[in-house]
Amino acid sequence: MTAAPAATSSDERVVGSGLTRRFLQRPELGAAVGALAVFLFFAIQTDAFATPAGIANWLDASAPLGIMAVAVALLMIGGEFDLSAGVMTATAGLVVATFATEYGVNVWGAFAIALVVGLVVGLVNGVIVVRTGLPSFIVTLGMFLVLQGLNLGVTKIITGTVQVRGLDDAAGYDSARTVFASTVSIFGANVRVTVFWWIAVTALATYVLLRTRPGNWIFAVGGSAVAARGVGVPASRTKIALFMTVSTMAALVGTMQAVRLTSVQANSGIGLEFEFIIAAVIGGCLLTGGFGSAIGASLGALIFGMAKQGIVFANWDSDWFMLFLGLLLLLATWLNLYVRKRAEVLKR
């Protein structure tokens, strides 16, 4: 009689992980519940939200945010911030548009240049953080302001105005548009191709995090860089690579926006960095590092995008837009925490 229960609970550390149990342990569970709640709320509140066209609309708003949130989540799991990521999207867009329209470079060539700029910006961020030991908050804030100044200053010198226009006349634009900004008709709705990029980036990041050695390194340096170094993790290189991932993703997203809008404003992108971080945190990333998930960050971006467009569909007075958005995000994040805590209890 007493033998059976004793056998299953003899050592809780080696107990088999059942499917339910593994599901409850996922950091993104709470975010999934939060996303579902926001979806149901607006689906009931408004006509257009749950129609194919409406879904395409909020997916479109979520996709660039989602791509960035995944990259930022990796960096945050690794224990660092990047405040320059928002402005970096504008820098990349300006680089693409300027090289393509002013210097006659093929759009694909201009994209390659933007990627290099992204790699360099990330390298600079990473090396300064690792070498000086300054908080990444300050280092990347400096980079944020530097890029903001460059965006406006350089654009004005080259074009004489504050935006770069006419990207759609550049060589290679049509194929770039197909890859970065076209729409695919699904159930009669035009779904932006960036949505598929977003899914691919999330899948790739999840694979790297959970199935590869660099993935382990990321969790390790975020948990404790000193301890990680002690067991042989190349902590500095891991962090620098993470900074480079974020700003290169920003270059990708910036190119997507530039190709889509065909013009880039010198002052765009400011403030987006916080949306990236918010999305990652809604999705379960800890501000202190060492914990989080790429799928969670994607779901966080989805919550953000749904809330943003849902408020529009609901025709709530735009004067109160930020209040509604703030409350919804607080609620979704709190629900996330609540569900996770309940899951902690259940899984014992």
Place this chain on the structure above:
Amino acid sequence: MLTTTHTRKRALLAILALPLVLAACSDGDGNGGGGSGATEEGGGSGDADFTFAVVTHASAGDAFWDVVKNGADAAAEDLGVEVTYQGSGEPDEQAQFIDAAVSDEVDGIVVSLANPDAMREPLAAAADAGIPIITINSGENESASLGAITHVGQTETVAGQGAGEQLAEAGVTNLICVIHEPGNIGLEQRCEGATEGLGGTVENLQVDINDVAGAQNTIQSSLQADPSIDGVLALNPAIGVAAVDAVAGAGSEAQIATFDLSGDVVSAIEDGSILFAVDQQQYLQGYIPIVLLKLYQENNNTMGGGLPVLTGPGFVTQENAATVAELAEAGTR
């Protein structure tokens, strides 16, 4: 243990219900979406046949655009139609607001074109869906090519020229032109116009409309750096008022003119600290498009004959400031 669970559950329910309450409140002032169920249909005015979406490039809380919004809201009430208003300074967000209006199947879209290229695609989708478009404020030259039935606004270069001429008359020779939205073509055109009209030296100065205190510092520094500056042209009423403080702070003799009105600007004109304001009567840019869209939907009328419907420029000086003052305070000028 049991008690805490109950308390938590109750707290969860209360917080989950909060947005529902908020939604119910905002539905009170005329949500014609209809998706919220039969209960609310009884509460509405019932004669809202049309829904028009106003999508601008200004973030909420901007003094100038609030008057546009008031104009649109007043037209909605006067005509018994439904009007929604959204705005964002980020072009991609503004584009998504238009996309949202299209998937919401509105009966007309009013859009400001600070960044015309970025609006091309969503407006094409609107045109494909058979939704009439009216452009307002910025973007006069691109209006027709984006499929708009008309443009309601003021010609920026002409308005800038007028301001430049008036300043030259007042004896200004060395002017700074304060640009407060770095991405906005219309502002650049005003400064270009002012350069032509003034015939003197014009230097453009970049500031950020979201940081008016910082803008004041920037203006003050440039006045201190170059004492020969004898004129400041602000392109936004809040910046105009900031310029008054900046000029005082720098101990400069520079004369100030501004684009557009607010209560503060009018009182500054009355006491002589601002020379004049270029008034584009933006209330009309909110009100008139709603009238035009309703007429287009009901009677297939268009207005302007292919030319823009001009709402300005008018000049508010010390002479006529008093009459405008009351209206500006009420948020309609």
